[in-house]
Amino acid sequence: MTTGSTRLAGARWVFLLLLTVLLLAAVLLSLGVGSIAISGADVVDALFRYNPESYEQTVVRTLRVPRTAIGLGVGAALAVAGAAMQAATRNPLADPSILGINSGAAFGVAAAVYYGQLSRPLHYVWFAFAGGLAAAVLVYGIGSAGRGGPAPVRLALAGVIVSTLLSSWLTALLLLNQRTLDEVRFWLAGSLGGRDLNIFLSLLPFLAVGLVGTLLLGHQLNVLSMDEDTARALGMRTDLMRGLVAVLVVLLAGAAVAAAGPIGFVGLAVPHLVRVLTGPDYRWILAFCVVVGPLLLLGADILGRVVARPSEVQVGVVTALVGAPFLIGLARRHRVADL
Amino acid sequence: MNARAVRVGPVSFRFDPRVPALIGTALAVLALLAAWASTLGSFDLGLGDVVRVLAGGGTPEERFVVTGLRLPRILAAVLVGPLLALSGAIFQGLIRNPLVSPDVIGIQAGAACAAVWWIVSGGPSGLQPLAAFAGAAAAAAAVYLLSWRGRLAPARLVLVGIGVNSLLTAVTTLLVVRARIWEAARAMVWMTGSINNVDWDDVRALVLALLALLPLGTALMGGLRVLQLGDDRALSLGIPVERLRLALILVGCAASAAAVSVAGPVGFIALAVPHLARMLAGPMTAGVFALTGVMGGILLLGADMVAQHLLPVSLPVGVVTGVVGAPYFLYLLLRSQVRL
Numbered sequence: 219m220t221t222g223s224t225r226l227a228g229a230r231w232v233f234l235l236l237l238t239v240l241l242l243a244a245v246l247l248s249l250g251v252g253s254i255a256i257s258g259a260d261v262v263d264a265l266f267r268y269n270p271e272s273y274e275q276t277v278v279r280t281l282r283v284p285r286t287a288i289g290l291g292v293g294a295a296l297a298v299a300g301a302a303m304q305a306a307t308r309n310p311l312a313d314p315s316i317l318g319i320n321s322g323a324a325f326g327v328a329a330a331v332y333y334g335q336l337s338r339p340l341h342y343v344w345f346a347f348a349g350g351l352a353a354a355v356l357v358y359g360i361g362s363a364g365r366g367g368p369a370p371v372r373l374a375l376a377g378v379i380v381s382t383l384l385s386s387w388l389t390a391l392l393l394l395n396q397r398t399l400d401e402v403r404f405w406l407a408g409s410l411g412g413r414d415l416n417i418f419l420s421l422l423p424f425l426a427v428g429l430v431g432t433l434l435l436g437h438q439l440n441v442l443s444m445d446e447d448t449a450r451a452l453g454m455r456t457d458l459m460r461g462l463v464a465v466l467v468v469l470l471a472g473a474a475v476a477a478a479g480p481i482g483f484v485g486l487a488v489p490h491l492v493r494v495l496t497g498p499d500y501r502w503i504l505a506f507c508v509v510v511g512p513l514l515l516l517g518a519d520i521l522g523r524v525v526a527r528p529s530e531v532q533v534g535v536v537t538a539l540v541g542a543p544f545l546i547g548l549a550r551r552h553r554v555a556d557l
Numbered sequence: 558m559n560a561r562a563v564r565v566g567p568v569s570f571r572f573d574p575r576v577p578a579l580i581g582t583a584l585a586v587l588a589l590l591a592a593w594a595s596t597l598g599s600f601d602l603g604l605g606d607v608v609r610v611l612a613g614g615g616t617p618e619e620r621f622v623v624t625g626l627r628l629p630r631i632l633a634a635v636l637v638g639p640l641l642a643l644s645g646a647i648f649q650g651l652i653r654n655p656l657v658s659p660d661v662i663g664i665q666a667g668a669a670c671a672a673v674w675w676i677v678s679g680g681p682s683g684l685q686p687l688a689a690f691a692g693a694a695a696a697a698a699a700v701y702l703l704s705w706r707g708r709l710a711p712a713r714l715v716l717v718g719i720g721v722n723s724l725l726t727a728v729t730t731l732l733v734v735r736a737r738i739w740e741a742a743r744a745m746v747w748m749t750g751s752i753n754n755v756d757w758d759d760v761r762a763l764v765l766a767l768l769a770l771l772p773l774g775t776a777l778m779g780g781l782r783v784l785q786l787g788d789d790r791a792l793s794l795g796i797p798v799e800r801l802r803l804a805l806i807l808v809g810c811a812a813s814a815a816a817v818s819v820a821g822p823v824g825f826i827a828l829a830v831p832h833l834a835r836m837l838a839g840p841m842t843a844g845v846f847a848l849t850g851v852m853g854g855i856l857l858l859g860a861d862m863v864a865q866h867l868l869p870v871s872l873p874v875g876v877v878t879g880v881v882g883a884p885y886f887l888y889l890l891l892r893s894q895v896r897l
Contacts, residue, residue, distance in 0.1 A: 310715060311656045363891055371655050372890060375832065378656060379886050382825050382879035389749065389876045483723050490716060531731070538727035542720040546703055549716035 230502055233495050237509045244516040248286040249278055252523050253530075256282075284415035289516040291418065291425050292410070292474045293484060297492075297511025298432050299470040300485030301503050305443040306463040307370040313486035314471035316377040317464060320482075321384040322353025323475040324406060328391050332398045342405055343417045343476045350472040356380055358464055362457070370446075373460070408479040408534045410519050421473040428469035429508070435463065436501030443500065483538045484511055487545050494548050514541055560839070576844035579837060583851040587635065590858050594631050595623065597866050633755040633819060634858040634874075636763035638826060640816035642853025643774050643846065645827030646834070647809035650781045650841055651802065652711045658828040659813035662718025665822040666725035667696020668814065672821070673729050673744045677736045686759065686818040693814035696721060701806060708788075709802050750823030750875025752861060759819045766815035771850060774808050778843045781805060825879040826853050829886050836889040856882050 249261045256274045263269065264278035299314040307316065315321065326349020327342045357380045361373035392399045441449050442459050449456050471485070491514075492506035518536035525531060560573040595607045600622045609615050610623040645658045659665060671692025675685050704710070704717040729748075733741050780801045784791045791798050813827065834849040835841060841849075856878060864877040 309654065309656060310712065311654060311661065311719070360887055360890065374656055375890060376887070378828065379879075379883050379890070382829075383883040386824075386876050386879040390872060390880075393749075393872060393876065394870060486719065487723070532734070535727045535730050535734075538723035542724035542727070545723075546717050546720035549713050549720065550703060550706065 230496060234506060234509065237506070237513060241509055241513045241516070244513055244520065245286055245290070247520050248289065248516050249282045251520055252277075252282065253527055281411075284413060284418065285410045285519070286516065287415065288413055288418050288477055289410045289519055290512045291422070292478045292481065293512030293515035294429060294508045295425055295470040295474040295511075296481065296485040296515075297488035297507035298429060298504055299467045299474070301489035301492075301500065301507050302432050302435075302439060302463050302467050302470075303485075304489055305439040305500055306460050306467075307374045308443055308445075309370065309374050310490070311486070312374060313482075314467055314474070315381065315480075315482070315485070316374055317467060317471070318353035318357045318377050318380040318384065319350040319468060319471040320475055320480040321381040321388065322356075323347070323350040323472070324402075324480055325349050325384045325388045326352070327405060328388050328398055328402050331402055332391050332395055342402075343421070346476040346479075347421075347472050350475055351468060353380060353384060354464065354468045354472070358461070362461075370460075405479050407532050408481040410478055410515070410533055411530065413478060418477050421477050424469045424473040428466050428473065431466045432463075432470065433504050433508070435459075435466070436499075436504050439463070439500040439504075440498075443498075481515070481534050481537070483534070483541055484515055487541050488514060490545060491541070491548060571842070573839060573842075573844070576838050576842070576848065580844065580848050580851060583848060583855060587851055587855050587858065590855060590862070591631050591635060594858060594862050595627050597862065598622070598627060629755050629757055629760050630752055630861070631858065632760045633752045633763060634861045635854045636760065636767055637752065637816045637820045637823065638830075638853035638855070638857030639850035640763070640767060640770070640812040640853075641823060641826040641857070642830035642834075642849045643770065644809040644812035644816070645829075646831035646841060646846055646849045647774060647777075647781070647805050647812070648827075649831050650785065651805050651809070652715055653785060654711075654715065655832065656828075657715065659809065660822060660824065660827065661722065662715065663696045663700050663721035663725060664693050664810055664813045665817050666722045666729065667699075668693035668817040669748055669822055670725045670729045670732070671695075672747055673732050673736075676744050676747065677732050677740050686762070689821075690814050690818035693817055694810070696725060697806070697810035697814070701803075708799060746873060747821045749873040750821040750878075751873035752820050753871075753873065755819060763815060763819060766811065770808055770812045770815075771847075773804075774812070775843045775846055777801065777805055777808065778841065778846050782840075782842070821873075821875065823857065823875045823878055825882055826856055829882055830856060833882075833886060833889060836892075 246258075246261070249265075250256050250258060254274075254277065256278060260272065260274040261278055263272070264275035265283075268279060269275055296314060300312075303312040303314055303316055304310060306312075309316075323346035326345040326347075329349070330342070330345040357377045358373070360380070361376035392402075438454070438459055441452055441454050442456060442463070444452075446456060474481070488507055488511045489503060492503055492510050496502035496506055514537060515533065518540050519533045521540065522531040522533055522536040525536075560571050562569055563572040592604060592607075596602055596604050600618070602619060602622065606615065606619060607623055610619050615623070641659075648657050648659055648662070649655060668689040669692070672685055672689040675688040676682075680688065700714065700718050700721050701709075703721070704714040706713070733744050736744065780796055783794055783796050784798065784801060788798050791801075816823070830853045831841070831849050834845050834852055838845045838848055857874065860878040860881045861874040863881055864872045864874045868877075
């Protein structure tokens with residue numbers, strides 16, 4: 219038993235190392251590849267010996283560095299938040315948007331444009347963050363009111379219903395008002411490109427707190443993901459823990475959607491993808507999510523820039539096109555790890 | 558609990574007198590709603606006029622408004638709602654996950670992908686429901702075959718379903734992005750879910766589907782309850798587990814595909830109505846299954862009436878189902894225990 223589990227732990231370290239190397243390669247590719255190809259020397263110069271006269275170096279500095287940084291942060295945040303939500307609701311279909319964060323953020327932006335006549339994308343970020351936060355508070359409030367506190371099922375259902383409500387309202391706003399549709403449809407598509415690095419930097423503290431906090435809770439998530447009675451018998455105050463996880467997920471997913479717009483699939487699928495390598499231990503699942511989330515997102519983003527040069531395919535579309543066959547293949551190949 | 562055991566000769570079964578009462582009430586509400594809907598609209602008609610037209614009288618204009626415009630739309634709502642709700646009930650029971658509905662595992666995405674492709678490639682719009690149905694059936698078959706590994710594990714079905722769903726949704730998005738703007742607009746309306754343009758052919762197809770699938774689904778409910786005890790126990794009780802699962806999947810997919818091919822992917826009903834019925838009437842027995850169907854009809858018809866008449870602009874019904882149904886759902890969620 220002991221040898222088996224140490225061997226497994228050793229294999230996990232190797233996998234984690236390999237994936238990290240892959241991620242580094244993806245970062246370099248992401249800096250070099252695009253509608254104009256840029257040599258490795260120019261990329262290195264742009265990072266360390268920046269010469270504002272050089273067109274190539276300016277492209278790297280002002281377009282590709284922000285894009286890559288946002289991809290790294292958003293990918294990790296979405297994947298980790300997804301894993302935490304799947305543990306807290308004990309549901310393999312849960313993802314960050316189950317707390318209503320994506321639809322809340324989208325509604326926040328559209329409502330600000332529609333009612334507030336807001337027209338500078340620079341300000342979208344705070345309305346997105348506020349909308350996501352408000353939706354999550356609403357979902358958690360409804361999910362934990364009534365008999366017996368926030369049972370996982372109740373929380374999940376409240377999230378789905380509030381999301382439906384908000385996205386219906388959003389669709390109605392967009393159908394009724396052409397100007398709003400025109401302003402927000404690019405934001406709604408979810409993309410790493412064309413976002414401001416300063417905005418991302420101002421969101422970085424939220425991301426950092428969320429990531430570190432969730433990674434420290436790996437053991438608690440293991441207990442929480444068992445059934446309610448077992449978790450309580452082991453001495454966990456499950457409602458309190460679920461609340462804490464919800465706060466961290468709001469920080470992570472709220473910052474992610476504010477930085478890049480609503481991006482699906484990563485939060486849902488990456489935890490399932492890494493479970494094949496890690497088994498059901500959330501300490502490992504979270505660690506792998508930090509690497510695999512950005513890897514999938516950056517990889518998809520690079521592919522999206524290359525396949526339709528000089529135009530681009532949205533990262534959300536490519537993520538699904540690339541990731542879904544993986545997910546299907548893994549689900550077929552292995553015993554499906556129960557939650 | 559109000560339920561009690563009823564014995565008739567050698568047969569005994571559980572009987573909850575509240576369930577028939579609830580079904581009766583729901584049917585009455587549905588009938589009243591349908592009657593009211595038939596009198597609403599810009600052309601002034603009282604209930605008496607509608608009855609006269611149905612009996613064969615009335616002026617040609619009245620005949621056209623009632624039988625050509627209002628009746629097909631009302632009937633489509635009354636038929637599509639139950640089909641969606643029933644398929645939701647079947648999949649939630651089969652996969653034992655409260656978040657599952659046919660749209661999560663790719664059936665609606667298959668229909669949407671095929672229909673949007675049909676629109677974009679300029680196919681004749683009369684055959685569009687057939688294309689959507691073929692897409693839904695192909696997606697369902699793909700999910701089933703890809704998750705089959707000697708036996709069908711529901712957890713694997715969900716994962717494969719998520720994969721197929723995301724794949725098809727991505728392809729649909731690509732089709733819409735690459736389409737010319739007027740085709741993209743038509744595709745967007747279809748993907749919101751709408752019964753604005755149904756005709757009598759659609760209604761006939763829906764009637765056939767509901768007549769075939771409601772009795773089948775009801776008959777399978779007893780087996781599904783046993784299946785939820787776990788495969789081993791169901792097998793030892795003499796249930797042919799795999800065949801039962803296949804039958805349930807076929808019925809659920811057919812119901813969803815029939816509804817989607819006519820109305821497009823109308824959200825919320827398949828997910829929420831089975832929960833509503835369970836919160837009102839208890840665990841999913843054959844009776845509660847029937848109640849689920851009737852409540853699906855009420856919700857879709859009510860939402861369509863709101864979409865058509867109450868709002869300043871006429872919206873596709875898919876936008877409104879959630880807004881109409883969600884408050885009641887949240888109220889019930891606060892009041893009752895949630896179980897599957």
